[in-house]
Amino acid sequence: MSPSHIHVPADCGTVTEILSRVGDKWSVQVVVQLGGGPKRFNELRRIVSGISQRMLTLTLRGLERDGLVTRTVYPTIPPRVDYQLTGLGCSLLRTVRGLGDWAIANREEILAARRRFDAGGADDHGTEPKHSDAA
Amino acid sequence: MSPSHIHVPADCGTVTEILSRVGDKWSVQVVVQLGGGPKRFNELRRIVSGISQRMLTLTLRGLERDGLVTRTVYPTIPPRVDYQLTGLGCSLLRTVRGLGDWAIANREEILAARRRFDAGGADDHGTEPKHSDAA
DNA sequence: CCGTATCCGGAGGGATACTG
DNA sequence: CAGTATCCCTCCGGATACGG
Numbered sequence: 001m002s003p004s005h006i007h008v009p010a011d012c013g014t015v016t017e018i019l020s021r022v023g024d025k026w027s028v029q030v031v032v033q034l035g036g037g038p039k040r041f042n043e044l045r046r047i048v049s050g051i052s053q054r055m056l057t058l059t060l061r062g063l064e065r066d067g068l069v070t071r072t073v074y075p076t077i078p079p080r081v082d083y084q085l086t087g088l089g090c091s092l093l094r095t096v097r098g099l100g101d102w103a104i105a106n107r108e109e110i111l112a113a114r115r116r117f118d119a120g121g122a123d124d125h126g127t128e129p130k131h132s133d134a135a
Numbered sequence: 136m137s138p139s140h141i142h143v144p145a146d147c148g149t150v151t152e153i154l155s156r157v158g159d160k161w162s163v164q165v166v167v168q169l170g171g172g173p174k175r176f177n178e179l180r181r182i183v184s185g186i187s188q189r190m191l192t193l194t195l196r197g198l199e200r201d202g203l204v205t206r207t208v209y210p211t212i213p214p215r216v217d218y219q220l221t222g223l224g225c226s227l228l229r230t231v232r233g234l235g236d237w238a239i240a241n242r243e244e245i246l247a248a249r250r251r252f253d254a255g256g257a258d259d260h261g262t263e264p265k266h267s268d269a270a
Numbered sequence: 271c272c273g274t275a276t277c278c279g280g281a282g283g284g285a286t287a288c289t290g
Numbered sequence: 291c292a293g294t295a296t297c298c299c300t301c302c303g304g305a306t307a308c309g310g
Contacts, residue, residue: 016164018238018245023158025283029151041292052284057293067248078291079290088244095237102230103153109223110153113202160303176272187304192273213271214310274309281302289294 021066026051026059028096031085034069035093038084068092156201161186161194163231166220169204170228173219203227 021027026048033039033047045056060083063069068089074080085093156162161183168174168182180191195218198204203224209215220228 014242015235015238016160018242019158019163019234020160022234023154025151025155028154053293054285054295055283058283065249065252066245067252068245073292079293081292088241088248091241092237095234098233099154099157099230100150102227103150106223106226107149107153110201113223114200117200117202188273189275189305190303193303208272211271214273216272272310275307277304277306279302279304282300284299285297287294287296290292 021062022092022096024059026055027063030056030059030063031068031089031093031096032100034083034085034089038072038082041081041083044083063089156197157227157231157234159194161190162198165191165194165198166203166224166228166231167235169218169220169224173207173217176216176218179218198224 029048029051030044033044039047041056041060044060045051045053048056051059060069060071064071064083066088067086069083070086072082072084074082164183164186165179168179174182176191176195179195180186180188183191186194195204195206199206199218201223202221205219205221207217207219209217
């Protein structure tokens with residue numbers, strides 16, 4: 001047998017689906033920003049900023065749908081809409097922070113590995129110019 | 136539950152990039168499977184299975200590049216190649232498990248929220264059939 | 271058995287213009 | 291200010307075929 005009796009979830013479908021919510025380009029960033037307190041639409045737009053209006057809307061709708069954020073409309077003029085993390089959203093934020101911490105803690109190592117690989121580390125499998133030389 | 140002094144990473148670039156490694160459709164599944172011990176190419180292919188040969192190759196290359204797995208070639212006939220988690224890979228696996236646990240623990244709540252939303256929860260913002268009378 | 275190269279459809283996501 | 295609709299283009303990722 002192998003290392004341990006790790007049972008390998010098997011409930012992959014669900015996990016994968018949740019992961020794709022987290023994995024998409026914007027959801028996490030929005031959630032993180034919302035972790036700093038409720039925000040208005042254009043406020044988020046400015047902070048996250050690489051994001052387009054369209055994508056912010058879609059992202060927020062998705063998060064709202066999954067019960068991760070709430071959307072509060074103040075029918076004033078001009079209209080004002082606040083987005084805020086739910087309890088569920090906060091707990092996701094905490095979990096995601098774990099991943100973020102890992103990323104920060106290991107980014108140097110990863111970048112180094114990447115550089116190593118992009119150089120010549122691939123010569124195990126003939127991907128590199130087989131001009132071994134040195135002679 | 137106001138997070139108060141959370142500093143909001145700002146180093147978003149790195150985090151986002153790592154997240155996209157984790158967020159893509161196959162990386163995590165492969166890492167998880169590799170958590171059960173070293174595996175051969177076609178062995179992975181069978182276990183992960185929704186995956187195509189192309190995607191498995193690309194996924195493994197990516198993981199190898201980031202120093203998360205090692206690739207060991209036995210120049211026998213027929214050729215044999217083993218993939219195995221590195222220390223870095225193992226630590227990622229642990230972190231990802233956290234996310235997986237979260238997903239499993241909260242999937243019911245998420246699915247419920249989703250159903251609620253898909254029903255009529257969206258009437259806050261006129262997305263639903265606006266046949267109602269004066270507001 | 272392991273991997274690469276090519277073809278190709280479809281989802282993701284940006285830019286822009288318009289509405290309430 | 292907040293949101294929707296359209297266009298359009300890129301890249302993901304599956305199927306297939308071929309090479310070591």
